[in-house]
Amino acid sequence: MEDLRPVLDTHVLNNLERLGSEAGVDLVAQLADLFLVDADAHVIAMRQALEADDQSGVVRSAHALRGASANLGATHLARMCEMLELNGTANDSESRGSLGIGIRAVEVELEHVRNAFVTRRVSV
C-alpha cells in the first residue's frame, strides 16, 4: 500500500524545478537542504514540547512543518502535521493522548521524504 502513494507531489516539484531552471539554480536541492534541517528542528521541538506537556508548542511546530512540507510537495507529511495540529488543539484527552503517536508518524514520514530527496538528487 505504502509504495503506491507518492511521497513527493511531482506536480509541485516540476513547478519548483521550472522556477529553478529559469533562475539557473537547482532550486529543489536548495529547498530540500533548508527543509530537512528545519524539519529536524521542528520534530525535536515537538518532542520537547510534548515532554513539557506544552500542547500549544506541539501545535506551533506542527503548523510550521506543515507549511514547509506543503511548499515542497510533501503532501502526506503535511497532512500528518495537520492531524497533529487538530489533535493538539482538541479538548478531549483521547486526542491529546494521541500526540505522541502522531509525532512518531511524522518522524517516519519525514524519513521517507528525506529518502525521496536523496533519490531525486542521485537521479538528477
Place this chain on the structure above:
Amino acid sequence: MRVLVADGDSTSRLIVQTALQNLGHECETTNNGIQAWVAFLARRPDVVISDWRMRGMTGLELCRNIRSHGGRFAYFILASSPDEREKILEGMSEGADDYLVKPLDTDDLQVRLIAAARVTALHRQLSQQRHELEGLNRGLTAISLLDPLTNLGNRRSLQGDLQLLEAQVIRYGHGSCIALIGIDYFKGYNDTYGHVAGDEVLFTVASQLKHNARHGDAVYRYGGDEFICLFPEQSLETGAIAVQRMRLAIEQLGIPHDASPHGKVTMSAGLALLRTDHTSSASDVINEADGALYRAKELGRNRVEQAASVFPQADRPILGSVKKHATDAELRGHKRAG
C-alpha cells in the same frame, strides 16, 4: 520593484525570492515581523509580502504599522494557510491590498505581482500629480499676492501681513510704523504724458521704494498712485528717517513733470503708529496715515508728515517732533487733491 519578503519559513522565503528574481524584482527577505518592520523603515520597498504567522510581530500588525506610518505607498500582500481565511479578511480590512494562500503557487505569485506593479505605478503617478498640483498652487498663491505692474505686494498681501504685524505688536509690545505714500500730481502726469508713461513712473517709484527699504521693511502697492510701507518695531521718528530717504531718492531721479510746480516727479508721505494698547486697529492707523498724507499735500507736497496723537495715552512713545497742525480728524473731512 523593490520587494520585502517576511516569512518565518525558510523554504517559503527561497521560493518567493527565486520567483521575484526571475521576474526582475529586487528582493530582501527577513524571517520575523520585527526585522521586517525595521527593514521596511530602512528600505521603503514598493511591495511587502508577509506571512501572517511570524515571531515578534504578526503580518497583520506589520500591515497596521505600515499603514499608520504613512509616507510613500507600499503594496501589502498577506500570506496565510488555507485554514486561516478569516485572517485574510481581517488583513484586507486592515489595509492589505492582496493575499496569497499557502502553499505558494508560483504562477499565482506572478499574477499578484502584476497587479502590485500596476497599483504601485498608479500610486506613484497620483503622488507625483499631487506634488505638481501643490507646486502650481504655491505659484498661484504667490502670483495672487503680487501687483503685476510694480511687482510689489498687492492689497491682499498687505492685508495678511498687516494682520500678522498687528498680532506681533500686541504680543511683543513694540509699536510699528506705517507709511502711506502718494506720487505728487500723478493725475496731472498721466494727463500730460499719457498712461503708458504713467505706468513707467509707477514702476520706477515702486523700485526706488523697494530699493530704499531696509531689511524687514515691506512695501506694497495700495492702489492707484498710493503705496504703503510697513516698518516693524519702528517708531514714527525712525520710520520718518526711512521715508525721507525714499522721498529724496525719488526727487533725485529728476523725472521731468511739467504738471508739477516742483518740475519733477516727487512723493509725499503720511506716517502713523500701530500702537500696542489696542486703542486702534490697523485700518484706523491707515486712516491716520491718510490724514497725515493729506496734510503733507496741503503743506506743499514732496514732504513727510506724521500723524498727530488722536488718542493720547500715558504709555505711548513720546512723539516729541510731531508738529501739531490741524488735527487729522478735522482734515479727514476734506477731499484730498491728487
